[in-house]
Every structure is written in structure tokens, then in C-alpha cells.
Amino acid sequence: MDILLVGCGKMGGAMLRRWLDAMPARFAAVNRSGRALPPGTEHATGADALNGRRFDAIVIAVKPQQIPDALPAYTGLLAEDGCYVSIAAGFSAASIGKIVGDKPVVRIMPNLPALIGRSVNGLYANAACGEAHRELANQLARATGTAVWLDSEDELDRLTAVAGSGPGYVFEITRSYVAAAEAMGFSPETARALVLETMGGAVEMATRSQDDVTDLRNSVMSKKGTTEAGINALRRDGLLDTLLEDTIRAAYDRAVELR
Structure with a gap:
């Protein structure tokens, strides 16, 4: 399985370290934060450097305000049966859909103790997601802590206010x-x-x-x-x-x- 991480700041980097240890997948990361990537991660400077490769999941780990500008460059890199996974607070699956089209989107709301495997992760999947997409998101979440599935994005925003922050x-x-x-x-x-x-x-x-x-x-x-x-x-x-x-x-x- 090939997974692309778009953005690798403090939270994205914390989760990536846990994923590398826990998941049988290859990870590439677009990193402009200046932080060193964990060993075993392929570094990419941007979408063009990936030469049209397709990924089973594209993890959106930039700040919410940056998504409209950053994400369009990567929409052609998702595999046909792949999904988007966002760890950005607040930015809804519907708003992501306006950028990527009618694609499977899972939102994971983690918190900083992901760095030590103690994150509380809230998860929400849009209607386009199948069982395989939900299972992948579940694996990503459980690699960093606990996974709590929620029925609505409003509930996810409430979890963000309590646990994410x-x-x-x-x-x-x-x-x-x-x-x-x-x-x-x-x-x-x-x-x-x-x-x-x-x-x-x-x-x-x-x-x-x-x-x-x-x-x-x-x-x-x-x-x-x-x-x-x-x-x-x-x-x-x-x-x-x-x-x-x-x-x-x-x-x-x-x-x-x-x-």
C-alpha cells in the first residue's frame, strides 16, 4: 500500500512516526516544514516530483486554511479505489469534496499525544467511503492511540473542542x-x-x-x-x-x- 502525506508539521510528523512502526505500507511525504522526515519516508518537494504516481490514500496534514491552495495539485494522484484522509481540524468533508470531487473522504481528528501513542482520535467517513476505506482509517488511528467513530461532522467538531484541542x-x-x-x-x-x-x-x-x-x-x-x-x-x-x-x-x- 502506498500512502502520501501532504504536509509534515508537528502533528503530521508525530502520526507518521507511529504509522511507520505499525503499518505495512510505503509512505511518501511532501514536507515544507523544515523538519527532518523519519527514516524510511520518501521525501517529495511537491506534486510534480511524484511523476503522476498513484496512491491508495492521500493524507491531508496541512493547516485548514491552506487546503484550498495546496490540495488541487494532488487530486490526480489518488488511485481509482483510494481515499482522502484529512487530519485538519474544522475543514469539512464537504469542503474537501468541492476540491477533489465525489471521492471517499475520512476525517481523523487526533491530538498531540499521538507522538507517544496516546492520541484520542475521532473519525468520520463521508457517504462515498466503503468498508476498506474505513478500515484503513481505523488502522491509521489505532496506530497512534484510540479510534472513536462518529456519526456526524458536528460531533467531530465537538470532539475537536474537547479532545483535539x-x-x-x-x-x-x-x-x-x-x-x-x-x-x-x-x-x-x-x-x-x-x-x-x-x-x-x-x-x-x-x-x-x-x-x-x-x-x-x-x-x-x-x-x-x-x-x-x-x-x-x-x-x-x-x-x-x-x-x-x-x-x-x-x-x-x-x-x-x-x-
């Missing part, structure tokens, strides 16, 4: 948590270690447990203890819930704008 929220919350630990007098190195180990342990415990996270939170608190005092401050005026709802809503609204 989610690592950014987590890193920003972590940054603020580390800064608060430093304000308590810890060195930056110690503050970072304390916060990351605490967060990592708590998330792993929640993942392994069947208990609701509210019950897990309550299990840490004792009446009038230190944790209760901290939680009361964190939940003051419902600000945390409102802030996170607004965060996810803003990301979703932007995904809708990009359709």
Missing part, C-alpha cells in the same frame, strides 16, 4: 499550577516535578477506577481539612466550570467557522 488546555492549566507551586517557595524544577507527578498519578488512578471523578475528589477531602479548603477556593462562584465551558465552546465555534 484538549492537550493545550491541560498544558495551560499545568503551567498555572506550576506557577502557583513556585509562588509557595518551591524551585521551578521541584514545582514542575511535584505538579506533574501529582497530576499523572491522579489521572492514572481515575483511569483505573470505576468510581465517578466526583467520588474520587470527595475521597481526598476530609471535613474542614486542607483539601476541602483548596477545593472551596477552586470552585468559588462556579468560575472554574464556567471557564472550562467557555473554553470548549470557543474552540467549537472556531471549528464551525473553519468548515
Whole structure:
């Protein structure tokens, strides 16, 4: 199987590394990011350099705003029974169809932990896709983490707002948590270690447990203890819930704008 990756930035490169290890396929990549390609990847400078070769799948990994300009050059390189696979946030299958015609299109919405095989991948296939196209997309997704099939692109945009953009929220919350630990007098190195180990342990415990996270939170608190005092401050005026709802809503609204 021959697969062409159009664009090889941070996300495309992260997924490509996992695919090379997990899939019996030949990969070529059009790379203008300046990043070195993983060993075993054929490098192409553009569509002309591929000399009309046909690919079983063309993976669209450029920024959504670049797709209308970048994709037309590659429409003649898809094999007759091939499919397009897009990992671009927000840009709909219908919008891709306006460029490539009535072709099978699968959208995969990954997140950055694809780099370590822990991506949460949402998948949506248009009506032109057959079982073989869905299976290929499933293999691509599972090589980088989990695969969650969705029934609509609106649902995929909602997943983008929660999981696709989610690592950014987590890193920003972590940054603020580390800064608060430093304000308590810890060195930056110690503050970072304390916060990351605490967060990592708590998330792993929640993942392994069947208990609701509210019950897990309550299990840490004792009446009038230190944790209760901290939680009361964190939940003051419902600000945390409102802030996170607004965060996810803003990301979703932007995904809708990009359709």
C-alpha cells in the first residue's frame, strides 16, 4: 500500500512516526516544514516530483486554511479505489469534496499525544467511503492511540473542542499550577516535578477506577481539612466550570467557522 502525506508539521510528523512502526505500507511525504522526515519516508518537494504516481490514500496534514491552495495539485494522484484522509481540524468533508470531487473522504481528528501513542482520535467517513476505506482509517488511528467513530461532522467538531484541542488546555492549566507551586517557595524544577507527578498519578488512578471523578475528589477531602479548603477556593462562584465551558465552546465555534 502506498500512502502520501501532504504536509509534515508537528502533528503530521508525530502520526507518521507511529504509522511507520505499525503499518505495512510505503509512505511518501511532501514536507515544507523544515523538519527532518523519519527514516524510511520518501521525501517529495511537491506534486510534480511524484511523476503522476498513484496512491491508495492521500493524507491531508496541512493547516485548514491552506487546503484550498495546496490540495488541487494532488487530486490526480489518488488511485481509482483510494481515499482522502484529512487530519485538519474544522475543514469539512464537504469542503474537501468541492476540491477533489465525489471521492471517499475520512476525517481523523487526533491530538498531540499521538507522538507517544496516546492520541484520542475521532473519525468520520463521508457517504462515498466503503468498508476498506474505513478500515484503513481505523488502522491509521489505532496506530497512534484510540479510534472513536462518529456519526456526524458536528460531533467531530465537538470532539475537536474537547479532545483535539484538549492537550493545550491541560498544558495551560499545568503551567498555572506550576506557577502557583513556585509562588509557595518551591524551585521551578521541584514545582514542575511535584505538579506533574501529582497530576499523572491522579489521572492514572481515575483511569483505573470505576468510581465517578466526583467520588474520587470527595475521597481526598476530609471535613474542614486542607483539601476541602483548596477545593472551596477552586470552585468559588462556579468560575472554574464556567471557564472550562467557555473554553470548549470557543474552540467549537472556531471549528464551525473553519468548515
